[in-house]
Amino acid sequence: MEPPTKKNKKKKTTNKYGVAELKTLGNELLSSASNINNLPLLLTFVSPSSPPQHVLESLLSLHSFFLPLLPQLPSSSATANPSSDAAGDQSEFIYLTWLRSKFDEFVKSLVEVLVADQSDETLKEVVLDTLMEFVKVANGGTFHSSLYNRIISSILYSSSSAEFLIDLLTSKYFKYIDVSYFTFISLEKLARNLEGKYVTDDKTASVDGTDESQLSSNIEGVIHNMYYTISHAPFLEKSNDTSVFEMWSVSESSGDLDDKQLKSKKHKNNVLSADRIAKKMKLKFTKAWIAYLRLPLPLDVYKEVLVNLHQAVIPHLSNPIMLCDFLTKSYDVGGVVSVMALNSLYVLMTQYGLEYPNFYVKLYALLVPSIFMAKHRARFFQLLDSCLKSPLLPAYLAASFAKKLGRLLLSVPPSGALVITALVHNILRRHPSINCLVHREDDDEDSDQRTDEVTASNLDNAETGSKPLQKSGIDYFNIEETDPMKSGAMRSSLWEIDTVRHHYCPPVSRFALSLGTDLTVRAKTTEVNVGDFSAGSYATILGAEITRRVKQVPLAFYKTTPSSLFSENDFTGWAFQSEETSQMIDVNNENAAKNLLDPEHSSAKRQRIECQ
Known part of the structure; x- marks a missing residue:
């Protein structure tokens, strides 16, 4: 008999509840704090192995439960007790710390469902929206960069294709300036970590004899996902008005100011903040691309990068000359890679003053x-x-x-x-x-020398009676x-x-x-x-x-339908022989060869023919 394990207990528990029972558990959890024990039970259904309906119903209840409590929850790294000695404050802190651990568990489960292969697209979209909502409010009203970095990292390192999730981020969230800003920051961090991991794992593979093909395939998948993300993250167009910059997470810390003070403050800082935002975005954009181009790019990604570099990347870099090493090395590769690198290299030479002697x-x-x-x-x-x-x-x-x-x-x-x-x-x-x-x-x-040589040779030929010598070019x-x-x-x-x-x-x-x-x-x-x-x-x-309109056209017509492609008149003096005729030709060729070997016999034969 199989011993009871945690996984088996989870299966038995989940099999007892349907969608209606989960909805009841969620309503009870939201209606009274006495039903807090329903929280761990609902968390067990947020799993890639659970049915999509169960995941969705549990997700909606837990999202509604945690959302208003997030500003009160301590950070995940807070381990010290509060300074107050009151038993009530201490018990409340323990309760909030426990809720924080359950929230972290909930987020971890959502990320697993988000990148799971068995999750359908509708469920992934709902999960992504829930996570982005936590990014918006889980850090005291400001953008939760660590949680967003975790989401991006999980998407890029997933075994399945990340195109669907990146397309969702592009259509829904990349239009917000803070989302794009932290996207470039996350991509830079991931690229630098991947570069170090690639070098370390490569050395380990050569020493320990591990499977290098599997390692390279995993890295290539991550690099493909990173390129799809960085190429779809929009660059911020420079503007003097911050009102055109939409923010996903906005802090409302200026609520104590009256309307006149708030308007004057916005008016004074409008132009400066817009210029500062544009400079910061350009800097993060540059760092993300430079870090990505240091990676060992697969050949298909390498070619695609070179094709789009002059239009999508170079105009938005803070210092495009930083690409000179990458482009000159690509130009020295030869073949089609050099052809693709020529475009961007020409832009750097003509517009940014790059000197390349060779x-x-x-x-x-x-x-x-x-x-x-x-x-x-x-x-x-x-x-x-x-x-x-x-x-x-x-x-x-x-x-x-x-x-x-x-x-x-x-x-x-x-x-x-x-x-x-x-x-x-x-x-x-x-x-x-x-x-x-x-x-x-x-x-x-050499014309004079050649003229003298040709003249001398022609004089010699005139004495011997032969044709003049023509000097070839x-x-x-x-x-x-x-x-x-x-x-x-x-x-x-x-x-x-x-x-x-x-x-x-x-x-x-x-x-x-x-x-x-x-x-x-x-x-x-x-x-x-x-x-x-x-x-x-x-x-x-x-x-x-x-x-094309042609004035004179050669015409050809036939009174009867031709039976062959070419007629005998097209090849005067030629005859197309059958196999028997070709054998007779071979016999004649053999006789001709014998005549060449016996010159007396062939000369006598010619004399007889001439006499005839």
Whole structure:
């Protein structure tokens, strides 16, 4: 027989009561203090294992019971007896201390129900509203930051997804300035604790041989939940009027002042307090983000952070230059991560005075064929065009970018060819010093030497009666070189751009011809908007061709329905053989090979054929 345990006793107790009995117990508890023993009984039903109806009914009764008593309850850390020796005061203090312990137990049970997987969404919403009500009033009318930090920590560390609860906080409570303020404080504390825990647990795992995969998965889940929270917490817009700042918990300590004094006090402190609130919010926002970016972010979160950093984070930081280490390290990673970091890094360089000497070297290394198939290629090409817009750019650097883009033109899809043509066109217009690359057949510094060599070779050929020797061009550009200064682009030519005029895709060839005309008539033309081509693909090119009006269209019609894709007239001199014919061809090939091995036999055969 199973011995009676506390858990078994709890099951037997809870099975005796239904919703009606719980409602009766709650009414008795609220009607008279003599029924205080109903309090521990109702607390047993606030559990993730209890039915939702029982949890809800017990929660409503306990919420109504504790709410008016919260200002009278001592703090959880109060252990000393009151200074009065009166037995009544001492007994009252013991009673209030006992009630405080039951309230703490009630809060703990509510948090467990809030993050439990088996709790339905309706019950979670009611529990969250109850906890937020305690946050509002349980600290003497001011915001209960420790309780709120406990709620946020439980949500982020829960095994289930925190999106539903964070969405509830966003829609209901993040609009209040104090809730957002303490949200950033809680996130900063959790991020710092998680950073220390990650380092400690990582060392312990390497020494003790514990399961590192389980540890990393738990940490990744918390980091995902933290990012979802910090990205949804709204930033405070600066205002000179504190009336627009809604507070969830407001202390009414100024009730002794009359109306005139209260109005004058608010009027004097209105502007200063608004400015101070904005500065504090910006500081907490900055600390929360900096602490979060120090964590070992998973790759999917890492990419999402880099994509949204320039819009959602950088404008609201107290000192955006603090992100320079994070962004430069991301920019040095290479690949798609560097492309995503380029956006925020460009904002810091152009708007906040960040100096990054190797910026163009890293940007030059990003020009690879795979970039034309990347997800964020549209923004990358627009930033690339903006980075090459400065007239102070050295000629060798502009030539290296133009030449490398031209070389990529030979291997990219048609949509990439359109982007490259537009980029090279803009580079040539902005930097006239590299116009020598447009049409150069021989290197200027070696032209005299080459002329002498060609002349001497032609004289020798004239004596022997052979054809003149044609000196082929040499491309001095080295695409494998990572340093633009050593690439040799200034000694080369943009011969790759000429190939675009004969491109197999009609839009590409037409675009190249039109830009060639623009370079000759500079006064009547302007730069090309790269954004019109940066997001192109096969689908956009096909859609543009379908909607394009064409004056002359090649027509083809058949009097009868064709039975094959190609007719014999399309391939004059060619014949499509069957398997038997292919075998005969193989025999003929073998005979031809024998003739090659026996030259006398083959020559005699040719003589017989000629005689015939």
